[in-house]
Amino acid sequence: MISLAVLYFYLSRNVRAIHESLLQSRIYHLGSIILSIITIIFYFQPFKNVALPQNLAFLKNPGFTPVGSQLDLAILLGFFIIIGIVNILKKGEKTSPLRSIIYHLGSIILPLTALFLTIYSLIKPVGTDVINHVSTLILPPFRLSWFAALEILKNPASAIIGIGPDNFSAIFTRVKDFAYNQSPLWQINSFNVSRSAILQILTETGIFGLLTFGLLIFNAIKQLVKGDHKGSPLQLFLFLYLIICLLIFPPSLILWFLFFILIAELSKIYNLGSNINKQIIDLSDLLPICVGIVIISLGLIGASGYFLGRTYASEYFFKKSIDGIALNNAKLVYDNQRQAIILNPYIERFRSSFAQTNILIANNLALKNKDGKITEQDRQTITQAIQAGISEGKVVVSLNPQKAGNWQSLASIYANIINAAAGADVWTISAFQRAILADPQNPVYRVSLGGVYYSQNKYDDALRFFEQAISLKPDWPNASYNYAWANFQKKNYPQAVNALQATIKLIDPKLNKADYDKALKELEEFKKMLPNEDVQVDQSGEKNQSGSLNLPTPPTTQISPKLELPKEASPEAK
Template sequence: MLEKDTVSYIDTISTFIISLTLFFLPLFFLLNTTDFFIIPKQLLIIGATLILIILWGVKVLLARKIILNASPLNLPIAVFAITILVSSILSKNRFDALIQVVPVFFAVLFFLSLVNNIRERKSFSIVLSAFVLGAALSSIVTIAYYFKFYFLPFASLQNQFFNTFGSITQQLIFLIPVFVISLFYLLQKIGFPRVKFGQDLKTDFGFFVQLLSGVTILAGLILIAYQIIALPNKPIVLPYIYGFQTAAAAISQEAQRFIVSLLFGSGYGTYLVDFTRFKPPSFNLEQNIWNLTFSFSSSYFLELIATVGILGALSFIFILVSLFKTRAPRNPLFAAAIASFALSFLLPFAYIAVVELFILLAIYVSYLNISEDKRVYDVVLTLVASKKGLFSFEALSEGSHSEAGAESPILPAVVILFVAIFTGFFGFWVLRFTSSDIKFAESLRQASLNNAQKTYDLQTRAISDFPYRSDYHRIFSQMNLALANSLAQNLKDQNQNTQLQQNFLALLQQSIGSGRSAVILSPQTSLNWQNLSQIYRALINVGQNAEQFAVASQNQAIALDPYNPLLYIQLGGIYYQMKQYDPAQNQFQVAVNLKRDFANAYYNLGHVLEEKGALEEALLNYQIVRQLSSGDKQNLEKIEGEIKALEAKIGEIKKTAKKVESETEQTPLSISSPSTNIPPIKPQIKISPPPQTNQATGSANSNN
């Protein structure tokens, strides 16, 4: 009897945890993490799931049996989870992919925890109400802030367009299925299409919860629609044509690992890599987004094709087909799940939208189980000891009892051991990740306050706690380079200061080491190679072979983002810095060819031509720059001055530039130059070369 009471208490606690999680999921954010919205929601789901798994293990230990819910959705969801996990393990950017896939894996475990804990109507109503109320409250926050009622005690959040999702697109995706639940529920309660308001509705608490929530969510949806349609700062979504093109290219143009890419894609959560590698040259014709990179495709399904391949996309469709097989006519939860799937084919999904999809599926399965649908049932697994001293597994329906012998304590012991190892392993790494993220976020705040020492110390500790995030290493490498440059200026006045020299050299080597670590962790991220090239470029005349390393790294960045004119300007700038004007001219010309209305490409091309003595050709390029800069006062003043100076050199002008028009917003005119100007050193120091392009992804600790 005591065991049954304890199990009942555990069920109550589990229901409470699930309800709190669903209520706070759309609301939860933190201001001390590097991402205020996504990472806190990931931590919420992971933390809640770990607690639920521990409670489940205790239940198994007490009951000496495993009770699992069986439904038509279990297999397709398991296949999907395994596919994205395998995809991440096979990814060249393995750590990036695993960091993205682990929270989704826990969303799947949360699905299992919900369906295996919510078996009674009362707990089901509590969980559903918590889910709807949380969405409604997030809508209230959005409405209140839009009308400048800043009730949260955070000055940094006093923004008219603040919401608890960090994106109005993601809030829209989240609220639509919840609104479908409330709408269908209300229509059923009033007997639509034959509307009746009986006396029982006046005392129906659930009806009023859904009514108030539905009205609030509808108001939020109307406001979001207004913001998207009428306001100038619209959310930017990758046009579908590029989503289709990058998805098709990602699974078909990877010659070195064609089968792996076709079946498993580039790795879950690594769409940024696919975008930079496979965007077409025509993307440069986009006036407002040509210089942007996209971490999400045009829709979640297109992103799945690119990142988890054909198998990942098919496993996702498998879930949808299985859902249709369990359809319940006019069921609000089924309609909401279908709405979420429909949105996944139309819009990009951030983490919270993926979690919501699994939550909707879990609530729907729980509803079918409570309604005694024959397609959903509980299975009891137990290990029994027979009279002959042997052990055997038995699968029984709940309520049945084994006749073969006594239930053995071995199974619950094995389960609790597995639970301890699983929760201990993931709990340890989640805590390390969280600690690292908080420290790094604080380091960025200290950097904004120009506190270099604290920034350095916090970033060092953050990387020590969790050394598998390439963006940390990339930022840390720039931090070290900036500190080294600062010391270099002091060394001019203190040539004999040995300690300063040692610190200077240590910072330079650490900058290179961190830049290399970023490349090793994420070898297919063009930005990491760009960063490494810029570090080597800053060390030209300081480090041995720095110019060769800078060119090699920049070429690798271009290989991973081949139609980005900015990269060719940077490579041309390296050659220009070394006074190798012919290859510099070639690179600037490539940039011009890729984007015919890019003023800065013509500006750099004009300068290299001027250095070569081709003054009239340089002038023609400057004239094009003037045409393209007509809407930019600062650029126009700058180029007008340079044109006058060049015309004075030339004398009589024989040619005029062809007319070039553009609506592209131009970047400031500048000759490509190193990000940091470190004074020359003699003799030059020995520095590490860039990693080989075929170097396996591995731990970055050894490179720091």
């Protein structure tokens, strides 16, 4: 946003550009044509069956676009189309060379074709993936985005200044409800942005931020409709288009870039039509002030360049670590993730990935000996790797303790070392409980926590959390399946049979035959424990395909005797 503000002041105050309309320059027309051609070409996936080097493999992605996302691409193409249409209408008012007319027609037809293909790519079904039978375009529900904005008004402090940048996901988990769990989006634990950019401003910056943005919009409208140098029809249509986009689409860099470009154009109109007498001040006698301003400006530019350079370098090294995963090179992954964190220690995904890498290293070392007996040197290395993984996981939590996903990641780290480190089971439970507090409507966390108790043969506690998961998501087969097995282990055979029957009713045999047959077979085994009962399988009811049937499985890493970790490894320790 700071960079966009600097761009705004440069464009709106640039003397050379004051009489030139950036929106009508050849750069826009040429950019529109080039982007449209690239979009049309890549829609047909020309590199789908071509062997590309690892660093160019992204060109095979059917959703690839130089803009970043398909939705941003559609917004940008719509912006270009409005410019093209208005320019064609203006050309039609007077005689123009045939070549110019063809040029402008091309600047409309190509973007329209590209926009049609992009919209089709966004709305076409993507099959039975994690989110069943939905389009590629996945947006936060507008209803919950509205509830999130209202939620901040309950507290005076958050109502005034909001919950802070990059904290929308934390408040989204607080306003999720039962209806969300019944939607196809339920497996998405949270969204990082609101459905509406306007609501995002209110949620993260509060009433103060919304009023500031409102003043900016009011000033833009005033420049559009008043005065001798009011905005052109092109600027009016683009302004309305961007306001609609800000109302119905999530915020993005492309959307804000277009908005600031347009605001800069409107500001140039004001500067052009201003009748205020300009005064020339001679600063030749104020040399110290001039030197001070120059030094401060250079210092700010240098500091900005330094931090931006570190940010870019950290992303570069993190990308290299991802390449290392594809090459199955653990050293390349570890070294580059570590370097990325050194350059930018405040990025949660860097820390989270590095934590998982350390735990993976520890697991691989422990699995070298299947009997769980390891050398003293390996034991020390494993201990160091586990401590590093836990430390990184806790740093992620400290960066944003309101995010349930951060607590869930920490819980997963502890869960991976339950059979390797003393006290890890207690820490796992504690971390999952914190995740549930942050995201109380999430059934997955409850099944995960119930699975920890199940693995420890604490079936009463496991049943309690499996039952809570069922109440939150009644049509999730895996919750009922785990509930059935926990009852079976506790020798509650009638309840186990009923729960497994309920599971079978939720599975569609046409789409998930393996799980369906598995559940039927296990039901027969359950029924054998009821010699005097004749239980019929009721296969009626609504079918649901929300993941596969999985029982809790303990981690494969086992070390004997278990490692003794310091108290600082617990989630409560600071």
